[in-house]
Amino acid sequence: MIRFDLRQKLGPVQYKHFYTAYQKEVLEKSYLFYYPNKKTGASFKGDLKSRIEKLGNSHTRFKIDFSKFKAIATPILGGQFSLARLVMASPEEVYQLSKLKITSNEGFHDDFIAQLGKVFQYSSLTDLLQQRFRTIKCEVCYYCNRNFITNFIDLHKKGSKGKRVSFQLDHFYPKSRHPHLAFTMNNFIPSCAYCNATLKRDREMTSIPPSHPDFDFHEQFKFSHSDEDILLSPYSGPYPDYRRTFQLKAIYKEHKGVLADLRRKMQAYPKSWQTELAKYPRIYKPEIIADLFRTQIHEEEFDKAPLSKLLKDLGDSLGINDD
Numbered sequence: 001m002i003r004f005d006l007r008q009k010l011g012p013v014q015y016k017h018f019y020t021a022y023q024k025e026v027l028e029k030s031y032l033f034y035y036p037n038k039k040t041g042a043s044f045k046g047d048l049k050s051r052i053e054k055l056g057n058s059h060t061r062f063k064i065d066f067s068k069f070k071a072i073a074t075p076i077l078g079g080q081f082s083l084a085r086l087v088m089a090s091p092e093e094v095y096q097l098s099k100l101k102i103t104s105n106e107g108f109h110d111d112f113i114a115q116l117g118k119v120f121q122y123s124s125l126t127d128l129l130q131q132r133f134r135t136i137k138c139e140v141c142y143y144c145n146r147n148f149i150t151n152f153i154d155l156h157k158k159g160s161k162g163k164r165v166s167f168q169l170d171h172f173y174p175k176s177r178h179p180h181l182a183f184t185m186n187n188f189i190p191s192c193a194y195c196n197a198t199l200k201r202d203r204e205m206t207s208i209p210p211s212h213p214d215f216d217f218h219e220q221f222k223f224s225h226s227d228e229d230i231l232l233s234p235y236s237g238p239y240p241d242y243r244r245t246f247q248l249k250a251i252y253k254e255h256k257g258v259l260a261d262l263r264r265k266m267q268a269y270p271k272s273w274q275t276e277l278a279k280y281p282r283i284y285k286p287e288i289i290a291d292l293f294r295t296q297i298h299e300e301e302f303d304k305a306p307l308s309k310l311l312k313d314l315g316d317s318l319g320i321n322d323d
């Protein structure tokens with residue numbers, strides 16, 4: 001629901017540090033996985049192509065699709081399918097690479113997906129990648145904008161791992177269908193457990209991910225209201241599966257208390273009262289609205305507090321945000 005822009009979130013310098021460290025960890029760990037008997041400290045340079053080809057040769061059906069794999073992957077990953085490039089694929093490239101969908105409908109078997117998963121060793125890297133991601137401060141779930149996903153870290157507890165983590169990293173393109181995107185940095189969306197593990201799971205999404213530069217679901221999709229209920233504006237745009245997957249209608253119906261609360265405040269503090277108050281020195285109408293109603297929120301701040309998107313939209317539809 002809310003755009004997740006890692007580069008903007010970290011700033012250019014920290015973003016570079018983050019992705020450099022992330023890439024290095026993946027390549028070093030992969031080296032140890034592929035060459036367990038060689039000395040440590042080296043990085044795996046690439047050559048995923050030969051591994052995939054080898055796998056393809058053992059699966060007659062895979063040969064058909066390998067040409068498609070090559071056609072999509074080569075311009076992005078280079079002729080040898082560089083792991084280094086795959087890890088760092090941009091959000092736009094992730095979207096392109098997601099077209100290499102592997103489903104049993106296309107004639108592939110689950111065991112094939114499992115074998116491809118062995119080429120892209122996610123299980124050996126899971127903890128590492130998740131730990132690195134959890135150094136990023138995230139506040140509210142990017143899918144539902146309802147639940148806090150802040151980290152709590154207890155470094156003082158001896159004898160334990162010393163941490164408790166409260167957000168999950170969702171593979172936007174699920175690794176069960178896209179094993180090649182299992183540790184691509186821009187395929188991860190920090191989310192709450194409910195959205196990730198209960199609602200989305202490994203569902204295939206047709207819409208672009210919240211990390212994509214063109215993602216504007218929050219602009220196209222609006223909440224409004226009836227007498228008592230929160231409504232979702234009619235919508236037929238390019239995000240059909242967000243509403244359905246994250247059960248937005250049913251879930252946000254449960255927040256109609258927010259609507260009732262805003263209505264109560266509108267009665268208690270009408271516009272005429274706001275106008276009078278704003279006549280005092282150093283009191284400004286936008287601040288009155290911000291303090292009382294919390295409905296004037298810029299979209300870049302939506303990921304800072306739960307229900308921000310709902311409050312902003314209701315503020316618009318109730319006329320609170322009008323000057």
Ligand SMILES: [Zn+2]
Pocket residue numbers: 141142143144145146147191192193194195196
């Ligand atoms: Zn959520």
